[in-house]
Amino acid sequence: MAPSHAVYMDDRIADREVGNTGQRLLRPRVRYVSGPRVRYVSETTPNALLGLNEAQERVVQELGATGEQRPVFPDGLAVGLRERLTTGLQSVAANLDDSDNLFISKFLLSQVLGCEARHIHELQREFAWSVPVARGTVAHKAIELSVHWRTVPVANELVDQSIATLTNNGSPIADYLLHLPEAERAQLRSEAANSTQAFLDGFPPLRAKPQWRPAVEVRGRYEFLNSKLVLSGKVDLTLGGPTGDRSGRVFIDLKTGRRSRTHVDDLRFYALIETVRYGTPPRALASYYLDESRLSVETVSQDLLWSAADRVIAGVERHQTLLNGEDVPIYRPGIACRWCPMQSECETGKAWLAATDEDELQILS
Numbered sequence: 001m002a003p004s005h006a007v008y009m010d011d012r013i014a015d016r017e018v019g020n021t022g023q024r025l026l027r028p029r030v031r032y033v034s035g036p037r038v039r040y041v042s043e044t045t046p047n048a049l050l051g052l053n054e055a056q057e058r059v060v061q062e063l064g065a066t067g068e069q070r071p072v073f074p075d076g077l078a079v080g081l082r083e084r085l086t087t088g089l090q091s092v093a094a095n096l097d098d099s100d101n102l103f104i105s106k107f108l109l110s111q112v113l114g115c116e117a118r119h120i121h122e123l124q125r126e127f128a129w130s131v132p133v134a135r136g137t138v139a140h141k142a143i144e145l146s147v148h149w150r151t152v153p154v155a156n157e158l159v160d161q162s163i164a165t166l167t168n169n170g171s172p173i174a175d176y177l178l179h180l181p182e183a184e185r186a187q188l189r190s191e192a193a194n195s196t197q198a199f200l201d202g203f204p205p206l207r208a209k210p211q212w213r214p215a216v217e218v219r220g221r222y223e224f225l226n227s228k229l230v231l232s233g234k235v236d237l238t239l240g241g242p243t244g245d246r247s248g249r250v251f252i253d254l255k256t257g258r259r260s261r262t263h264v265d266d267l268r269f270y271a272l273i274e275t276v277r278y279g280t281p282p283r284a285l286a287s288y289y290l291d292e293s294r295l296s297v298e299t300v301s302q303d304l305l306w307s308a309a310d311r312v313i314a315g316v317e318r319h320q321t322l323l324n325g326e327d328v329p330i331y332r333p334g335i336a337c338r339w340c341p342m343q344s345e346c347e348t349g350k351a352w353l354a355a356t357d358e359d360e361l362q363i364l365s
């Protein structure tokens with residue numbers, strides 16, 4: 001029998017939400033059986049009872065929001081953004097051939113607004129899979145499976161299933177996986193399993209939290225100007241969702257390796273697509289760095305969405321100008337020169353790398 005004055009921890013949790021109102025987590029509810037209101041719960045008890053480690057707890061703290069922290073954006077915002085995109089890119093659409101349309105992705109925008117010389121080179125280069133490129137695809141599929149796995153997920157099993165699925169579902173990586181030599185396959189399994197394990201260890205277990213409405217590899221698309229132009233993107237993970245016109249969704253991109261400014265711009269691009277598509281923006285954007293078990297979170301604002309629209313217009317206009325040969329590409333050297341396929345023949349890139357000392361390169365890498 002329970003002693004009087006005992007305090008029970010209830011794993012129905014209160015105070016903060018990741019998703020909609022009523023989706024509660026984090027702070028344990030205390031139920032007093034009888035006697036005076038004395039707390040016997042230590043500071044560390046909640047995490048232990050919830051089974052969250054410190055890194056997982058941090059994710060909940062940084063992504064959670066109370067109802068009051070979920071904004072309602074002004075009427076007309078989505079309409080205004082659609083108008084700006086349509087007006088700003090009317091001339092680009094008009095100059096496309098009748099049978100032509102232009103897919104605008106985060107990759108196209110980050111390339112053309114980075115080093116233009118490299119952008120033009122990449123457009124002409126045939127894409128080739130490699131272990132560093134493939135590991136993200138394999139790990140993301142493994143993480144997607146983990147959200148719906150019915151037993152305790154094990155990274156190596158998830159990765160094996162991910163490779164099997166991607167090999168058999170006709171995805172663009174299928175042929176590469178099918179003909180992968182054993183040593184490269186082992187390397188790919190190892191690297192993808194490390195990323196998957198980092199997610200399982202550092203992120204709260206989503207399969208136990210269906211009320212957060214997790215969705216993985218979420219595609220967004222917005223066609224305009226008679227479908228001549230198409231904004232297209234895919235978010236790694238979303239949590240929560242809007243309630244009417246009240247924002248509630250959080251966009252999360254999973255990242256291996258170093259932080260980069262383009263990660264912020266990519267998420268803003270997704271937020272723009274969501275807004276012009278549904279009319280309600282997401283409330284927060286986050287990059288989750290698997291190697292660090294850390295988030296970088298940005299709150300969505302009107303200014304952010306307008307600047308994302310202007311960035312799309314600037315990038316697409318410049319892309320078409322370069323493609324039509326109306327201007328010469330600008331060389332913009334930076335840390336990306338280190339991995340640029342043109343490096344051996346690019347004097348600008350070689351000069352920048354030679355002038356940048358090793359310590360600075362390490363910090364930027």
Ligand code: SF4
Nearest residue numbers: 115333337340346349
């Ligand atoms: S090496 Fe650097 S400057 Fe040269 S094309 Fe590549 S990214 Fe641009």
